Amino acid sequence: MFFHIVLERNMQLHPRYFGRNLRDNLVSKLMKDVEGTCSGRHGFVVAITGIENIGKGLIRDGTGFVTFPVKYQCVVFRPFKGEILEAVVTMVNKMGFFAEAGPVQIFVSNHLIPDDMEFQSGDMPNYTTSDGSVKIQKDSEVRLKIIGTRVDATEIFCIGTIKDDFLGVINDPATA
Amino acid sequence: MSVEPFNRLVKLAARAFYDDITTKGDNQPKTGRSDNRGIAVVVLDALTRRQWVREEDLAKDLKLHSKQLRRTLRFFEEEKLVTRDHRKETAKGAKIYSAAVAATAEGQRTAKEGEEKIKLHTHSYCCLDYAQIYDVVRYRLHRLRKKLKDELENKNTVQEYICPNCGRRYNALDALRLVSPDDEYFHCENCNGELVAESDKLAAQEGGDGDDNARRRRREKLKDMLQKMEVQLKPLMDQLNRVKDLPVPEFGSLQAWEARASAAGRPVNGDSSSNDPFKSSQGLGYGRTPMTFIGETKVEVAFSGVEGKEEDVKSETASSDRKVLPPWMIKQGMNLTKEQRGEVKQESKMDGISSAEFSDDKKSNDDVDNKSLQDEYVKAYYAALLKKQQELEEAAKKQELLHAPNSNGVSESLSNRQVGMKSKREEDEGEDDVEWEEAPTGGSTGESYKVNDLNFEAEASGEEEDDIDWEDG
Secondary structure, eight states: OEEEEEEEEEEEEOGGGOSTTHHHHHHHHHHHHHTTOEETTTEEEEEEEEEEEEOOOEEOTTTOOEEEEEEEEEEEEOOOTTOEEEEEEEEEETTEEEEEETTEEEEEEGGGSOTTEEEEOSSSOEEEETTSSOEEOTTOEEEEEEEEEEEOSSOEEEEEEOOSTTOEEEEOTTTO | OOOHHHHHHHHHHHHHHSTTOOOSOTTSOOOTTTOOTTHHHHHHHHHHTOSSEEHHHHHHHHTOOHHHHHHHHHHHHHTTSEEEEEEEEOHHHHHHHHHHHHHTTOSSSOOOOOOOOOSOEEEEEEEEOHHHHHHHHHHHHHHHHHHHHHHHTTTTSOOEEEOTTTOOEEEGGGHHHHBOSSSSSBBOTTTOOBOEEHHHHHHHTOSOOHHHHHHHHHHHHHHHHHHHHHHHTHHHHHHHHHHHTSOOOOOOSHHHHHHHHHHHHHHHSOHHHHHHHHHHHHOTTSSOOGGGHHHHHHHHHHHHHHHHHHHHHHHHHHHGGGOSSOHHHHTTTGGGSOHHHHHHHHHHHHHHHHHHHHHHHHHHHHHHHHHHHHTTSOHHHHHHHHHHHHHHHHHHHHHHHHHSTTSOTHHHHHHHHHHHHHHHHHHHHHSOHHHHHHHHHHTIIIIIHHHHHHHHHHHHHHHHHHHHHHHHO
């Protein structure tokens, strides 16, 4: 799920950036530092949408770096248990398949794949129904439900299922 | 629209799902006395025999405390089995409902006449919602089955993996770390052994922990439960299938039902009770109907004899200038009309006059000795004749007033009247029954006319009060 929230961060800026576009430098550094990171608390920071305010800088003794407390608005993405996501399959193996929904990795074990789909090994390992009408392979798009998340301080990992109504392949690259 | 299969469905569902529902809070001790399990079934069964029903009536029928019933019904409302309707209404509004009930001709309820209170009471009505019940029961079964199956198939559970070599356990959340680039299996971080999924291992009966046994037992239990459910709920499911293609009995909202029921009941019912449904069918506005004239007039008639006095005295005094002609007739349009009508009127009046004259004569006689004789009369006789006498008196008075218009207004006429009363009584007793008998009959045309008219006037005045009542209603 996406959220638009305000976060705060202490930015350390090298003295060489001091000048009339100090502010711009600060913001671009913030973006470089923050976007794409993941915090267990807020989820993945997808994008910074604005700066709320920049506090007074504090010169660090010894280094000459200046610390600015920056408040910024950003879009974060955090997966939740029970959430339905659309994801792209990245890897298929005997144990199930991995998929990605943006920055989030999701594993779907073979127990959570419908019983009528069987694993086919080979050049392009995939899960296929007996009549071959539905195939899950690398780059397939699937809709899945998150049934478990592991949230660490810096990473989030999910397991999902496609064994439910309206879940499964939504767009097959082979047929498309 | 056969309700029977649906009723059977309700009964089955009640017994299957609401058998041991107690409406008491969990914190209260369930002593034998306060244990009200089974009430739910009783209430549902009772509702299958009714359509819309007022909750107080239902409580009365079931010999339940209304609070208890309401609690049960609220529960069912939450369960979506029952639709309820609350509205503020007077006793009259309640009567409309009663009429509607009577019109359904179930014969199990008697339309009770609520006491005529002007106060508004909130009445609650309830009714089974068959369409919704069908859906609710189906959904419930679906959920039951799905839940058991999910449990059974370990659906939505985090898959566990175990290393057969070192016994280390992993779960699916570790998958990212376990996947190996070379083959399509997960490998143990420790010994690089191939991991097996927990359920497979269970099938292989490896390392029989107590934990595993427990899990297997649980599986067995679940399977058993699922089977039992299928067997025990079979009748319910059969009934659901049977009902599937039948049109669902629909009672509609309370108002709609009432209107329909009473409309349907009208032709069926006899003339005696037809009055009420008629009223109700017309008056969905609850008590604001002008139709009630019929009923009301009767009441007015009853005390017209008493009330009429003041009224006619006034009217008399007002119109006394006009002389001779009966004022109540002439007031409106008659004034300007020709003699003919006046004559006709007078003819009809003549009777009244004649009777009045009799009474006049009597009066003159009686004035002398009435007081002494008065005491002798039997009280019972008084009671019986009082009204007629009064009517007669009024007639007489009128005549008197007409004859002697200058006699001063109210006080005089009152005194006259009393005198007249006495005299008449005396007369009845003593002298001639015939005259007495005749007087009312002879004067009946004119007099009844009068009386009616008076009523009319009285009504007008009395109705104002009544109108107020109605407004409140």
